[in-house]
Amino acid sequence: MSRQFWLPRPLFSLFLALLWLLLNRFTVAHLLLGLVLGVVIPFVTHPFWPERSRIKRPGRVLRYVLLLLVDIFWSNLIVAVRILRPERHLQPGFFRYPLELDDEFAITILASTISLTPGTVSAHYDAEAHTLLVHALHLEDEAATIAGIKQRYEQPLKDILR
Amino acid sequence: MNAIDIPWLLELVIAVFLLFGAVVALVGSWGLAKLPDLFMRLHGPTKASTLGVGCTLIGSLLYFSHQQGGVSIQEALVTMFLFATAPVSAHMMAKAALRRHLKCVTRTRNPPSP
Numbered sequence: 001m002s003r004q005f006w007l008p009r010p011l012f013s014l015f016l017a018l019l020w021l022l023l024n025r026f027t028v029a030h031l032l033l034g035l036v037l038g039v040v041i042p043f044v045t046h047p048f049w050p051e052r053s054r055i056k057r058p059g060r061v062l063r064y065v066l067l068l069l070v071d072i073f074w075s076n077l078i079v080a081v082r083i084l085r086p087e088r089h090l091q092p093g094f095f096r097y098p099l100e101l102d103d104e105f106a107i108t109i110l111a112s113t114i115s116l117t118p119g120t121v122s123a124h125y126d127a128e129a130h131t132l133l134v135h136a137l138h139l140e141d142e143a144a145t146i147a148g149i150k151q152r153y154e155q156p157l158k159d160i161l162r
Numbered sequence: 163m164n165a166i167d168i169p170w171l172l173e174l175v176i177a178v179f180l181l182f183g184a185v186v187a188l189v190g191s192w193g194l195a196k197l198p199d200l201f202m203r204l205h206g207p208t209k210a211s212t213l214g215v216g217c218t219l220i221g222s223l224l225y226f227s228h229q230q231g232g233v234s235i236q237e238a239l240v241t242m243f244l245f246a247t248a249p250v251s252a253h254m255m256a257k258a259a260l261r262r263h264l265k266c267v268t269r270t271r272n273p274p275s276p
Contacts (some may be wrong), residue, residue: 019239022235022236022239023236023239072209072212072213072216072245073213075209076186076209076210076212076213077213079193079205079206079209079210080186080189080190080193080210083189083190083192083193083196083197083205083206083210084189084192087196087197087198090202091271092199092201092202092266092271093271094271095271111249111253112246112249112250112253113249114249115208115248115249115252115253116208116209116212116245116248116249119205119209121201121204121205121208121249121252121253121256122249122253122256123201123253123256123257123259123260124256124257124260133260135201135202135204135256137202137205139271142271
Protein backbone atom coordinates (compact mmCIF):
# COMPACT_ATOMS: atom_id res chain seq x y z
CA MET A 1 0.00 0.00 0.00
CA SER A 2 1.26 3.44 -0.88
CA ARG A 3 1.95 6.32 1.44
CA GLN A 4 -0.77 8.33 -0.32
CA PHE A 5 -3.28 5.70 0.78
CA TRP A 6 -2.30 5.41 4.44
CA LEU A 7 -1.13 8.96 5.07
CA PRO A 8 -3.19 11.22 2.79
CA ARG A 9 -2.28 14.32 4.79
CA PRO A 10 1.01 13.93 6.65
CA LEU A 11 1.04 17.49 8.02
CA PHE A 12 -2.48 17.12 9.36
CA SER A 13 -1.48 13.81 10.98
CA LEU A 14 1.47 15.49 12.68
CA PHE A 15 -0.78 18.35 13.80
CA LEU A 16 -3.28 15.93 15.36
CA ALA A 17 -0.57 14.03 17.21
CA LEU A 18 0.91 17.28 18.58
CA LEU A 19 -2.57 18.51 19.53
CA TRP A 20 -3.20 15.30 21.47
CA LEU A 21 0.07 15.73 23.35
CA LEU A 22 -0.75 19.36 24.16
CA LEU A 23 -4.12 18.34 25.57
CA ASN A 24 -2.59 15.61 27.73
CA ARG A 25 0.46 15.10 29.86
CA PHE A 26 3.46 13.91 27.90
CA THR A 27 3.89 10.16 28.36
CA VAL A 28 4.93 7.42 25.96
CA ALA A 29 1.39 6.03 26.05
CA HIS A 30 -0.11 9.36 25.01
CA LEU A 31 2.53 9.77 22.32
CA LEU A 32 1.55 6.39 20.84
CA LEU A 33 -2.17 7.14 21.15
CA GLY A 34 -1.63 10.55 19.53
CA LEU A 35 0.23 8.99 16.62
CA VAL A 36 -2.50 6.37 16.16
CA LEU A 37 -5.18 9.10 16.16
CA GLY A 38 -3.07 11.12 13.74
CA VAL A 39 -3.12 8.23 11.29
CA VAL A 40 -6.70 7.01 11.83
CA ILE A 41 -8.60 10.33 11.77
CA PRO A 42 -7.28 11.60 8.39
CA PHE A 43 -7.65 8.09 6.96
CA VAL A 44 -11.32 7.85 7.94
CA THR A 45 -12.32 11.44 7.11
CA HIS A 46 -10.28 11.79 3.92
CA PRO A 47 -13.17 11.08 1.49
CA PHE A 48 -15.18 13.99 2.96
CA TRP A 49 -12.47 16.57 2.49
CA PRO A 50 -12.85 19.16 -0.26
CA GLU A 51 -10.16 19.79 -2.82
CA ARG A 52 -6.91 21.02 -1.35
CA SER A 53 -6.86 24.79 -1.01
CA ARG A 54 -3.70 26.75 -1.41
CA ILE A 55 -3.08 29.61 0.97
CA LYS A 56 -1.22 32.14 -1.11
CA ARG A 57 -0.57 34.81 1.48
CA PRO A 58 -0.11 33.38 4.98
CA GLY A 59 0.57 36.85 6.42
CA ARG A 60 -2.98 37.87 5.70
CA VAL A 61 -4.38 34.89 7.61
CA LEU A 62 -3.16 36.38 10.88
CA ARG A 63 -4.68 39.73 9.98
CA TYR A 64 -7.99 38.06 9.21
CA VAL A 65 -7.98 36.15 12.53
CA LEU A 66 -7.27 39.33 14.49
CA LEU A 67 -10.00 41.23 12.65
CA LEU A 68 -12.34 38.34 13.38
CA LEU A 69 -11.56 38.31 17.11
CA VAL A 70 -12.21 42.04 17.43
CA ASP A 71 -15.44 41.77 15.42
CA ILE A 72 -16.61 38.76 17.45
CA PHE A 73 -16.20 40.83 20.59
CA TRP A 74 -18.22 43.80 19.30
CA SER A 75 -20.94 41.82 17.58
CA ASN A 76 -21.42 39.80 20.75
CA LEU A 77 -21.98 42.97 22.71
CA ILE A 78 -24.44 44.20 20.09
CA VAL A 79 -26.37 40.92 20.19
CA ALA A 80 -26.39 40.96 24.01
CA VAL A 81 -27.86 44.47 24.02
CA ARG A 82 -30.47 43.49 21.42
CA ILE A 83 -31.51 40.50 23.52
CA LEU A 84 -31.94 42.70 26.59
CA ARG A 85 -34.01 45.33 24.79
CA PRO A 86 -37.75 44.70 24.35
CA GLU A 87 -38.34 42.16 21.68
CA ARG A 88 -40.69 44.32 19.58
CA HIS A 89 -37.69 46.45 18.56
CA LEU A 90 -36.21 43.50 16.71
CA GLN A 91 -36.79 43.11 12.99
CA PRO A 92 -35.60 39.59 12.12
CA GLY A 93 -35.19 38.63 8.50
CA PHE A 94 -33.63 36.31 5.95
CA PHE A 95 -31.50 37.40 3.05
CA ARG A 96 -29.58 35.71 0.27
CA TYR A 97 -25.90 36.45 0.14
CA PRO A 98 -24.43 36.12 -3.38
CA LEU A 99 -21.07 34.38 -3.13
CA GLU A 100 -18.05 35.36 -5.16
CA LEU A 101 -15.73 32.75 -3.67
CA ASP A 102 -15.39 29.48 -5.52
CA ASP A 103 -13.27 27.49 -3.13
CA GLU A 104 -15.30 25.20 -0.85
CA PHE A 105 -13.01 25.64 2.11
CA ALA A 106 -13.14 29.42 1.82
CA ILE A 107 -16.94 29.30 1.64
CA THR A 108 -16.96 27.26 4.86
CA ILE A 109 -14.77 29.86 6.54
CA LEU A 110 -16.99 32.68 5.29
CA ALA A 111 -20.16 30.91 6.51
CA SER A 112 -18.57 30.39 9.93
CA THR A 113 -17.50 34.02 10.03
CA ILE A 114 -21.02 35.13 9.20
CA SER A 115 -22.36 32.94 12.01
CA LEU A 116 -19.88 34.26 14.54
CA THR A 117 -20.11 37.93 13.72
CA PRO A 118 -22.54 40.65 12.87
CA GLY A 119 -25.87 39.42 14.27
CA THR A 120 -26.26 36.87 11.49
CA VAL A 121 -26.36 33.07 11.22
CA SER A 122 -25.78 31.31 7.93
CA ALA A 123 -28.55 28.77 7.43
CA HIS A 124 -28.17 27.18 4.03
CA TYR A 125 -25.65 26.99 1.21
CA ASP A 126 -27.31 26.85 -2.17
CA ALA A 127 -24.72 25.30 -4.48
CA GLU A 128 -26.73 25.89 -7.66
CA ALA A 129 -27.55 29.54 -7.14
CA HIS A 130 -24.17 29.99 -5.40
CA THR A 131 -25.72 31.86 -2.49
CA LEU A 132 -25.81 31.59 1.27
CA LEU A 133 -29.16 31.94 3.00
CA VAL A 134 -28.54 34.04 6.09
CA HIS A 135 -30.80 34.83 9.01
CA ALA A 136 -30.28 38.15 10.77
CA LEU A 137 -31.55 38.91 14.23
CA HIS A 138 -32.09 42.50 13.25
CA LEU A 139 -32.17 43.32 9.54
CA GLU A 140 -32.40 47.02 8.78
CA ASP A 141 -30.81 47.45 5.40
CA GLU A 142 -30.32 44.26 3.41
CA ALA A 143 -28.08 45.79 0.74
CA ALA A 144 -25.84 47.48 3.30
CA THR A 145 -25.45 44.25 5.29
CA ILE A 146 -24.48 42.31 2.16
CA ALA A 147 -22.03 45.01 1.09
CA GLY A 148 -20.55 45.06 4.59
CA ILE A 149 -19.90 41.30 4.63
CA LYS A 150 -18.53 41.42 1.10
CA GLN A 151 -16.05 44.16 1.81
CA ARG A 152 -15.05 43.17 5.34
CA TYR A 153 -14.78 39.39 5.08
CA GLU A 154 -15.14 38.02 1.57
CA GLN A 155 -12.58 40.35 -0.02
CA PRO A 156 -9.82 39.49 2.52
CA LEU A 157 -10.59 35.78 2.07
CA LYS A 158 -10.24 36.15 -1.69
CA ASP A 159 -6.91 37.90 -1.19
CA ILE A 160 -5.65 35.09 1.06
CA LEU A 161 -6.42 32.39 -1.51
CA ARG A 162 -5.56 34.24 -4.65
CA MET B 163 -2.03 22.21 46.11
CA ASN B 164 -1.90 25.58 47.82
CA ALA B 165 -2.63 28.62 45.72
CA ILE B 166 0.33 30.89 45.08
CA ASP B 167 -0.28 34.52 45.98
CA ILE B 168 -1.44 36.53 43.02
CA PRO B 169 -0.61 40.23 42.58
CA TRP B 170 -3.80 42.22 43.08
CA LEU B 171 -3.74 43.70 39.59
CA LEU B 172 -3.68 40.28 37.97
CA GLU B 173 -6.38 39.12 40.35
CA LEU B 174 -8.51 42.09 39.30
CA VAL B 175 -8.02 41.36 35.59
CA ILE B 176 -8.92 37.69 36.11
CA ALA B 177 -12.01 38.64 38.13
CA VAL B 178 -13.13 41.10 35.43
CA PHE B 179 -12.78 38.44 32.72
CA LEU B 180 -14.67 35.84 34.76
CA LEU B 181 -17.48 38.19 35.73
CA PHE B 182 -17.83 39.68 32.27
CA GLY B 183 -17.88 36.20 30.73
CA ALA B 184 -20.51 35.05 33.19
CA VAL B 185 -22.74 38.07 32.51
CA VAL B 186 -22.49 37.66 28.73
CA ALA B 187 -23.24 33.93 28.96
CA LEU B 188 -26.23 34.74 31.16
CA VAL B 189 -27.55 37.21 28.59
CA GLY B 190 -27.13 34.57 25.87
CA SER B 191 -29.15 32.06 27.88
CA TRP B 192 -31.76 34.72 28.61
CA GLY B 193 -32.10 35.24 24.85
CA LEU B 194 -32.52 31.50 24.41
CA ALA B 195 -35.43 31.55 26.85
CA LYS B 196 -37.05 34.76 25.65
CA LEU B 197 -36.83 35.06 21.86
CA PRO B 198 -39.89 33.89 19.93
CA ASP B 199 -38.67 31.58 17.14
CA LEU B 200 -35.90 29.09 16.59
CA PHE B 201 -33.94 31.20 14.13
CA MET B 202 -33.78 34.12 16.53
CA ARG B 203 -32.96 31.84 19.45
CA LEU B 204 -29.94 30.53 17.54
CA HIS B 205 -28.24 33.90 17.90
CA GLY B 206 -28.03 33.61 21.68
CA PRO B 207 -25.86 30.51 21.95
CA THR B 208 -23.73 31.10 18.83
CA LYS B 209 -22.62 34.59 19.79
CA ALA B 210 -23.22 35.66 23.34
CA SER B 211 -22.28 32.30 24.80
CA THR B 212 -19.18 32.02 22.62
CA LEU B 213 -17.91 35.32 23.99
CA GLY B 214 -18.99 34.37 27.51
CA VAL B 215 -17.15 31.07 27.50
CA GLY B 216 -14.22 32.72 25.69
CA CYS B 217 -13.81 35.34 28.44
CA THR B 218 -14.14 32.72 31.18
CA LEU B 219 -11.41 30.69 29.49
CA ILE B 220 -9.11 33.71 29.20
CA GLY B 221 -9.57 34.24 32.94
CA SER B 222 -8.78 30.59 33.56
CA LEU B 223 -5.78 30.78 31.23
CA LEU B 224 -4.33 33.75 33.13
CA TYR B 225 -4.91 32.11 36.50
CA PHE B 226 -3.38 28.75 35.67
CA SER B 227 -0.51 30.31 33.71
CA HIS B 228 0.38 32.22 36.85
CA GLN B 229 -0.10 29.27 39.19
CA GLN B 230 1.89 26.81 37.16
CA GLY B 231 4.46 29.23 35.82
CA GLY B 232 4.26 28.95 32.04
CA VAL B 233 1.55 29.38 29.49
CA SER B 234 -1.29 26.97 30.06
CA ILE B 235 -2.08 26.04 26.49
CA GLN B 236 -5.12 23.86 27.08
CA GLU B 237 -7.52 26.78 27.60
CA ALA B 238 -6.32 28.40 24.40
CA LEU B 239 -7.05 25.15 22.55
CA VAL B 240 -10.52 24.87 24.11
CA THR B 241 -11.27 28.43 22.96
CA MET B 242 -10.11 27.58 19.45
CA PHE B 243 -12.30 24.48 19.31
CA LEU B 244 -15.26 26.45 20.56
CA PHE B 245 -14.88 29.13 17.90
CA ALA B 246 -14.49 26.51 15.21
CA THR B 247 -17.46 24.35 16.23
CA ALA B 248 -20.14 26.81 17.42
CA PRO B 249 -20.96 28.16 13.93
CA VAL B 250 -21.09 24.65 12.47
CA SER B 251 -23.65 23.42 15.00
CA ALA B 252 -25.69 26.62 14.54
CA HIS B 253 -25.60 26.08 10.78
CA MET B 254 -26.78 22.47 11.13
CA MET B 255 -29.65 23.47 13.44
CA ALA B 256 -30.74 26.25 11.07
CA LYS B 257 -30.60 23.79 8.16
CA ALA B 258 -32.72 21.26 10.05
CA ALA B 259 -35.22 23.99 10.94
CA LEU B 260 -35.45 25.05 7.28
CA ARG B 261 -36.02 21.44 6.19
CA ARG B 262 -38.82 21.02 8.69
CA HIS B 263 -40.38 24.37 7.70
CA LEU B 264 -40.47 25.63 11.26
CA LYS B 265 -42.48 28.79 11.67
CA CYS B 266 -40.70 32.08 12.13
CA VAL B 267 -42.34 35.15 13.64
CA THR B 268 -44.72 36.85 11.23
CA ARG B 269 -42.76 40.07 10.95
CA THR B 270 -39.67 38.23 9.63
CA ARG B 271 -38.53 39.74 6.33
CA ASN B 272 -38.24 37.45 3.28
CA PRO B 273 -39.33 34.27 5.09
CA PRO B 274 -38.08 31.19 3.20
CA SER B 275 -40.82 29.77 0.99
CA PRO B 276 -41.83 26.24 1.98
